[in-house]
Every structure is written in structure tokens, then in C-alpha cells.
Amino acid sequence: MTDTATRPTALSHWLNGQPTAGTSGRTAAVYNPATGQVQAEVPLASRAEVDAAVQAARAAAKAWRPVPLGRRAEIMFRFRALIDQRRDELARIITREHGKVHSDALGEIARGLENVDYACGIPNLLKGGYSESASTGVDVYSIQQPLGVVAGITPFNFPAMVPLWMMCNALACGNAFILKPSEKDPSASLFLASLLREAGLPDGVLTVLHGDKEAVDALLEHPDVAAISFVGSTPVARYIYETGTRHGKRVQALGGAKNHMVVLPDADISMAADAAVSAAYGSAGERCMAISVVVAVGGVGDRLVQAIQERIPNVQVGPGDEAGNEMGPLISREHRDKVAGYVAGAEAEGAQLLVDGREDAVPGEGFFLKPSLIDHTQPGMRCYDDEIFGPVLSVTRVDTYEQALQLVNDNPYGNGTAIFTRDGGVARQFQFDCEVGMVGINVPIPVPVAYYSFGGWKASLFGDTHMYGPDGIRFYTRSKVITSRWPDPATSKVNLGFPTNG
Structure with missing residues (x-):
């Protein structure tokens, strides 16, 4: 009989604000790289599970979009405070599944927190422009609106920081976000999801869906996913970009480096x-x-x-x-x-x-x-x-x-x-x-601070925008321009006290 004390932990997806067991019957092993031993089993989503998750996110997005900017910022402030309070616990999760030393894991979290900080400024970041009297009696102004359901596919090497690059701006802009983390170290994403729920994010607005190529292809091809963010190797980044754009999606895919x-x-x-x-x-x-x-x-x-x-x-x-x-x-x-x-x-x-x-x-x-x-x-x-x-x-x-x-x-x-x-x-x-x-x-690793944007050139980036910062806000929103004209109040049938032209 198997000793239950050594049996791998069964991980779950995060759907509708709570852990949810997988139904595909397929799983992948999660190792402790320092010991070489299997410590958990992660479910791998089927196409049917991806579709169900997207439909739930779509419904949640409709309720999330009209939430006031101040309320969204408040949730991000609370999220930031919770990560700060529990950063040591999160770092230990990262070390256990990724293998990086504790101080390096804490550094990853610190850089991720910068992106939460940036998203806390969403009321200012989503300000549009206004031109009074663009023509006689005509005003023109622009607004930024969310895309709807967007998804992020993240790598194993930064299991907390890279999801924070994506999810903070995406959520703050009013989108529902589906995260497909690396199946090699998925627990950090589940931990972040639980903290966002504790911070007040409505159920269903954030989904964590584990999977392999089947789940990735389902997201790339799903008609209700408006945009895909990706970080990984160049061959996969090229595949993500070409497949996603072929299916009409906005895609930013960061690839490899030398x-x-x-x-x-x-x-x-x-x-x-x-x-x-x-x-x-x-x-x-x-x-x-x-x-x-x-x-x-x-x-x-x-x-x-x-x-x-x-x-x-x-x-x-x-x-x-x-x-x-x-x-x-x-x-x-x-x-x-x-x-x-x-x-x-x-x-x-x-x-x-x-x-x-x-x-x-x-x-x-x-x-x-x-x-x-x-x-x-x-x-x-x-x-x-x-x-x-x-x-x-x-x-x-x-x-x-x-x-x-x-x-x-x-x-x-x-x-x-x-x-x-x-x-x-x-x-x-x-x-x-x-x-x-x-x-x-004289700086060997020039990773930009969160109020700039991260991204390379040539085969290191597929797409038109870099990650996080100002480019992140642009990626997760689309512009709408309104041209308005109102009747001359002096001609109104209601006497409002305006002078007449006679």
C-alpha cells in the first residue's frame, strides 16, 4: 500500500474563485528539483475544460467591466499588501517547485510587486484625451476600453513575476484574465489567485488553468479569447504569434535570448x-x-x-x-x-x-x-x-x-x-x-522598472508591443474616439436663461 505521507499532492485549477479538480484524467508530475522527487501532480486541461473556463470568464468580464476605476485600484492595493505580508511563504513555494534559492525567489517577488504598484495607478493610466471645439460646436474625445477575456501563458523560470507582469494590468484595465502557468511549477499561480480573491477580486475574473499544448491550442483558437500574452522560447513564441493572429487575436509573444x-x-x-x-x-x-x-x-x-x-x-x-x-x-x-x-x-x-x-x-x-x-x-x-x-x-x-x-x-x-x-x-x-x-x-541585467516596458527585438519578440508598463496598458485595451455635437442651448424650447442670437 502506498504511504499517504509520501503520496504526491493533487493540485487543482482555479475556477470561479476556488480550487477545482481537473476532469480530463490527464496529469503531469511536479518535481522538487533539489531532490529529484515528484512532489505533486497537476491536472492538464482538455479542450472542453478550456471552453468552460472561457465561458465563465466571459460572464465574469461583463460584470467586472463597469466596476469603477477606484474600486479596481483598491483591490490592487490590497493585493499588493497581501503579497508583501506573505512574500516569504510565496518565495518558499517558488523554491520548492522551481529550485532557485530563497533570496533569488524574494528578488523575483520584489520585481513582480513593482507591477502591482503600477496597476494601482489605473485611474490615471486610463485617462483619455479631450479636444474641445474640434469643429464648430463639436468636441472629440478618446477613451480606453477593455478587450474582454484575455489569456497569459507563462514560463517556468519566473512563476510569480511573469504572471504579475500580465495579470495586474489586464485585470486593472477591466478584463477577465485566464492564466496558463507552466505545468512544471504551477503552485505560485494558485497562491496568487487565492490572494487576489482575498483582496476582493470577484469570482471568475481570474482563472488559473493548467495544461500542456492541448490547452494552449484551445486558448489560441477560442473565438472568445481576445488576446494572448506569452513568454518562453523563440520557436514556441513564433508558433503562439502565428497561430493566435491567424485566429484574429492580439498577441504579444516574448521569445528567447543570447x-x-x-x-x-x-x-x-x-x-x-x-x-x-x-x-x-x-x-x-x-x-x-x-x-x-x-x-x-x-x-x-x-x-x-x-x-x-x-x-x-x-x-x-x-x-x-x-x-x-x-x-x-x-x-x-x-x-x-x-x-x-x-x-x-x-x-x-x-x-x-x-x-x-x-x-x-x-x-x-x-x-x-x-x-x-x-x-x-x-x-x-x-x-x-x-x-x-x-x-x-x-x-x-x-x-x-x-x-x-x-x-x-x-x-x-x-x-x-x-x-x-x-x-x-x-x-x-x-x-x-x-x-x-x-x-x-555598467548594468548586466537591464530589466526595466515597471513604469517602462519589457521586451526585445528581432527573434526575441513577436508582436507590436512590449510587456507590462505603458505597453501593457495599451495591449489590454482598445481605443474608442467619440465625436459629439449638442444642439445650441439658445434654441432650446426650455428657457434656460441663455441669450438669444437676435
Whole structure:
């Protein structure tokens, strides 16, 4: 007989304001990456379940849309306070299912909270424009209205932050929101849903629906879903964009990245090395803004590589819930092995493997891989070309700034980049010249604050708008322009005291 103490937890969808068991009969395992053990089973929605959820959201949207802006803002303020009060509990949920260390999980929540802060300003964000006397006796004004039912499909690497990127603006704008989180770490989304209900969000306005490709396709094809937001890999982002737009939806799909950090000879080597290590190996490299390539310009290469190599042994790897650890496991055994394959093949391609993360002992049976450092990488090598999405840092050496810029601009991805230099003129020229959506100057991970917007260029973004911030408000609303003319009050049959024209 199975020991009930070790039986995986059965997770639920979140429908109509409460946990709801799945009915498809299909489930997926949710692992603890630090132990390699299954800790929960998550239901995978069928097309019928998706349709039922969309219809419930559609009904809820009709009642939610006329709710006053001040009331919506009040709910967001309460939601923010609840997350703040229970952020440690949420961080532990993230660590348990994703594997990132507790401090990293708290950082994710802090960045997510910025988006709640932004949505609290919805009465100001939805102000329209007004032009008096556009023509004789004619006024013209614009208003922003919600789309109805919108959906978000979010990745495993930020199970709290990315849903907050989407849901806060979508809900505050007056939409009903359906969240399809990653089936690898779904519990953070359920926790957020419970906090929103506690904050006063009406039942049915937020739905959390777990699933795989069947559920995703059903959302993409459903006629009552007006818009889709997505964050994930480039091949899937392209599929989401092409399928969603083919079915008449508004789509923003953020894809993959291969972020370069350019280090010039005049840079502060210690600062650059610290930045490279934290940006490459933080969260086990499983983030789209991770630095994966350092471009060493001129004679800085040897000094920089030595400084990075000296710091790597100090990166403490272990379970995310143990104090002092700085890097946890990868999300799954399959992904860990895929990342290790890039390290294994680097030297055969002509690169130099300086630090092999496969060699050092890792704790327990979890999905751990220690940091790796590969020098002398070049375009055409798999370890340079592919988005590895793991704790692997490559170094490419060039002679000039122009060659470094060309590497950045020739890359098919255009998510984030950074330059390290003491020269303000060069930095300004770089921000002008580089074909990338987010740029850091002596900042390795230039994720915008919530009142700007997040998004890359080229194969890192499919769609016309970036995520959250002002672009988020525009994405989840549509404009309506009203042109009005009223009869001259002087000609009214009711004497209102206006002067006559005679």
C-alpha cells in the first residue's frame, strides 16, 4: 500500500474563485528539483475544460467591466499588501517547485510587486484625451476600453513575476484574465489567485488553468479569447504569434535570448567580473536576461577571464532552501542533461573549457549542474549560437569595439545587452547603435522598472508591443474616439436663461 505521507499532492485549477479538480484524467508530475522527487501532480486541461473556463470568464468580464476605476485600484492595493505580508511563504513555494534559492525567489517577488504598484495607478493610466471645439460646436474625445477575456501563458523560470507582469494590468484595465502557468511549477499561480480573491477580486475574473499544448491550442483558437500574452522560447513564441493572429487575436509573444556583455579595455575589471558571474549563474542561468556571452575587447581578455575564473569557486551551489546557497538546481533532469551536453561538446568545436561544471560533486539526487566557463567561443559553435538557458558562460574575444558591436547586431536575438566602460561617449554610441530592446550601461541585467516596458527585438519578440508598463496598458485595451455635437442651448424650447442670437 502506498504511504499517504509520501503520496504526491493533487493540485487543482482555479475556477470561479476556488480550487477545482481537473476532469480530463490527464496529469503531469511536479518535481522538487533539489531532490529529484515528484512532489505533486497537476491536472492538464482538455479542450472542453478550456471552453468552460472561457465561458465563465466571459460572464465574469461583463460584470467586472463597469466596476469603477477606484474600486479596481483598491483591490490592487490590497493585493499588493497581501503579497508583501506573505512574500516569504510565496518565495518558499517558488523554491520548492522551481529550485532557485530563497533570496533569488524574494528578488523575483520584489520585481513582480513593482507591477502591482503600477496597476494601482489605473485611474490615471486610463485617462483619455479631450479636444474641445474640434469643429464648430463639436468636441472629440478618446477613451480606453477593455478587450474582454484575455489569456497569459507563462514560463517556468519566473512563476510569480511573469504572471504579475500580465495579470495586474489586464485585470486593472477591466478584463477577465485566464492564466496558463507552466505545468512544471504551477503552485505560485494558485497562491496568487487565492490572494487576489482575498483582496476582493470577484469570482471568475481570474482563472488559473493548467495544461500542456492541448490547452494552449484551445486558448489560441477560442473565438472568445481576445488576446494572448506569452513568454518562453523563440520557436514556441513564433508558433503562439502565428497561430493566435491567424485566429484574429492580439498577441504579444516574448521569445528567447543570447545576451552579450561587451567589456572594453577601460572597464573596471572587478565590477565587470562580479557582474558577469552574477548575471550568468544567478538562478542557474535560467532567465531570458541572463548574460551568456562576454565579449572581451582588445587586451582586456586575459585579465577579465582570470577574474571571472577566480570567482566561480565561490558560487555556492545547493538546495535553494538552505541558507548560504547562491545557485540552486535546474528545473528538470532532461534540461540539466541538455545543458551539460553543450559543455561536453565545446572543446570539439574549438573552444577552450576553463571550468567544467560537470566535474565537481553536486549535492544529492537533484538536478544540479555547477557553473561552467568556456573561452574562445565563436559564431558557428553550438555553445555560442544556441540559447543554453543554464549556468554556462562563454567568452568571445575581439580586437575592436566595432567588431563587438557587429557580434551583438548580427545575433538573431535582440533581447538584452550590456556594455562595461568608463567612457560615457562610447556608452552613448553603443546604446545608439546596438539593435537590442534593452541595454545596460555598467548594468548586466537591464530589466526595466515597471513604469517602462519589457521586451526585445528581432527573434526575441513577436508582436507590436512590449510587456507590462505603458505597453501593457495599451495591449489590454482598445481605443474608442467619440465625436459629439449638442444642439445650441439658445434654441432650446426650455428657457434656460441663455441669450438669444437676435
